[in-house]
Amino acid sequence: MRHFLNLSDAGPDGVAAMLADALDRKAARAGWPKGEVDADAPLAGHVLAMGFEKTSTRTRDSFDMAIRQLGGTSIVMDAGQMQLGRGETVADTAHILSGYVDAIMIRTDDHAKVEELAAHASVPVINGLTDYSHPCQIVADLQTVIEAGYALPGLKMAWLGDGNNVLTSMMEAAGMMQFDIVAACPQGFMPSDEDVALANGRARVVGTAKEAVEGADIVVTDTWISMGQEHADTKLAAMMPFQVTSELMADAKPGAKFLHCLPAHRGEEVTAEVIDGPNSLIWPEAENRLHAQKSILRWCFGQIG
Ligand code: CP
Ligand code: NVA
Numbered sequence: 001m002r003h004f005l006n007l008s009d010a011g012p013d014g015v016a017a018m019l020a021d022a023l024d025r026k027a028a029r030a031g032w033p034k035g036e037v038d039a040d041a042p043l044a045g046h047v048l049a050m051g052f053e054k055t056s057t058r059t060r061d062s063f064d065m066a067i068r069q070l071g072g073t074s075i076v077m078d079a080g081q082m083q084l085g086r087g088e089t090v091a092d093t094a095h096i097l098s099g100y101v102d103a104i105m106i107r108t109d110d111h112a113k114v115e116e117l118a119a120h121a122s123v124p125v126i127n128g129l130t131d132y133s134h135p136c137q138i139v140a141d142l143q144t145v146i147e148a149g150y151a152l153p154g155l156k157m158a159w160l161g162d163g164n165n166v167l168t169s170m171m172e173a174a175g176m177m178q179f180d181i182v183a184a185c186p187q188g189f190m191p192s193d194e195d196v197a198l199a200n201g202r203a204r205v206v207g208t209a210k211e212a213v214e215g216a217d218i219v220v221t222d223t224w225i226s227m228g229q230e231h232a233d234t235k236l237a238a239m240m241p242f243q244v245t246s247e248l249m250a251d252a253k254p255g256a257k258f259l260h261c262l263p264a265h266r267g268e269e270v271t272a273e274v275i276d277g278p279n280s281l282i283w284p285e286a287e288n289r290l291h292a293q294k295s296i297l298r299w300c301f302g303q304i305g
Contacts (some may be wrong), residue, residue, distance in 0.1 A: 002300045003118040005111075005127045007135045007169060008198075010299055012176045015139065017305030018295035022143050026291040034065060038294075041071030042303055048072060049101040050128065051093075053079040053108040054227045058262060058289045059128045059136065063105055066293035075101065094120035103300055109228050124300035131165055131228065137261045138169040140292035141220075142177065144285040148257055150217055155179035158216035158252065160209055160242045161269050163191035166222045166261050168198065175200030184212035186238040209242050213252040219244055220259040221269045236268065244270040249279065257281050 007015055029038060037044075048067040052060060064074045079085045084093050094117045097104050103124045106114055111132035118125040127135055142152060157174070159167050163185045171191065174181040181203045183191060196203045206212050213219055224239045225231055249256060258270070258280045266272040275282060299305045 001122070001124060002302060003121075003125045004135060004296055004300055005114050005118055005125065006133050007138060007172045007176060009135075010305060014299055014305040015142070015173070015176060018139050018292065018299050019143055019146060021295040021298060021304045022139070022288065022291040023146065025294055026288075029069070035068065037071045038069050042298060043067060043102075043301065044071035046070070046072035046102040046301070047075065047100070048103045048105060048297070049075045049077065049097050051077045051079075051082060051084065051104070051106045051108075052128075053085070053106075054129065056107055056128070058286055059105075059107060062289035063126075063128070063293045065290050066297060069290075070294055070297060072102070090116040091120040093117065094125075098122040103297065126296060126300065129165065129227075131226070133169045133172070134166045134261070135169045135172075136289070136293060136296055137166055138173045139296060140288040141170070141259055141261070141285060142173060143288045143292055144259065144281050145218060145257075147284060147288075148281060153178040155218065156216045156253070157181045157218045157220060158212040159183040159185075160212060160219065160221045160244050160248075161185060161189075161239055162222060162224050162226070163189050163195070163205075164222060164226050167191055168195045170220065171195050171203050172198040174198075174202040178202070180204075182206055182212045182214075182216070184209045184242055186242060189235070189238065209244075209248055210251055213248055213256070216252040216256055218257050218259060219249060219252050222261055223263065223265055224269050239269070243268070244274050246271065246273050246277070249274055255279065259285055262286055 067074050090113050098121045105126040105128045107128035109131050111130040114127045183205045221244050260282050
């Protein structure tokens with residue numbers, strides 16, 4: 001059984017296979033109507049159930065379109081529509097859904113819930129974001145970086161702002177795919193030592209934004225207030241020196257590119273000038289969620305990697 005709860009579940013070879021597959025399949029259907037099924041329909045007859053205990057635009061729609069383009073169909077459930085939200089256990093939910101569908105994707109708060117779902121499901125379980133990690137996002141991000149002409153080994157990435165779930169998965173990716181990541185986060189919002197250790201010596205945490213972007217090929221940030229967190233003016237104030245501005249981008253490598261998983265808050269973690277500027281990769285990054293989800297699904301079913 002192949003679950004995808006973190007990038008390490010696939011390992012470097014699995015992630016490399018996903019990236020190659022996503023790039024190939026994207027090219028193979030360039031210009032096609034979005035609803036047209038891929039020529040080989042590799043997941044014909046398969047059903048993906050998606051459960052959302054938090055809101056989503058990209059993850060929801062990209063997974064829905066991903067399974068359709070692979071020849072399958074989906075069921076989407078929001079928190080308020082599931083008995084899970086009224087106290088039915090995760091384990092019972094895993095057993096029930098395993099009898100109906102071929103794979104389950106879930107977005108939730110506590111990472112332990114995804115682990116419990118996987119422990120009791122007899123079909124693949126995919127982590128569509130938890131408070132701990134967001135591995136699906138990172139497959140799309142790496143695809144975007146490769147499309148922009150970079151090789152992952154030796155790449156220099158800078159992370160600015162909150163030491164959050166997306167950073168955890170990016171740290172894990174750095175260790176697996178051999179790129180370097182320097183994170184600049186304010187006191188109290190730094191990644192844990194365990195998260196840094198995921199990068200296998202390829203991650204550093206520094207105290208200023210300028211230090212982080214020095215020599216960076218790619219500059220990445222994310223919202224300062226993640227889903228489920230209280231809006232706190234003190235946190236926003238602490239984050240302000242880590243805002244990605246044009247001045248900061250000028251301190252990175254010439255031509256450095258900008259990534260953001262979205263949704264974005266212009267004027268907070270990044271200025272409009274940067275995120276809407278010529279070096280921003282946010283639109284291909286968001287589109288690649290679709291192509292990456294397809295390769296994640298195919299990996300879960302043992303078709304690649
Ligand atoms: N980046 C991302 O996961 O977006 P959604 O919250 O819209 O799914
Ligand atoms: N860190 C953000 C990512 C959103 C895709 C959050 O958890 O809300």
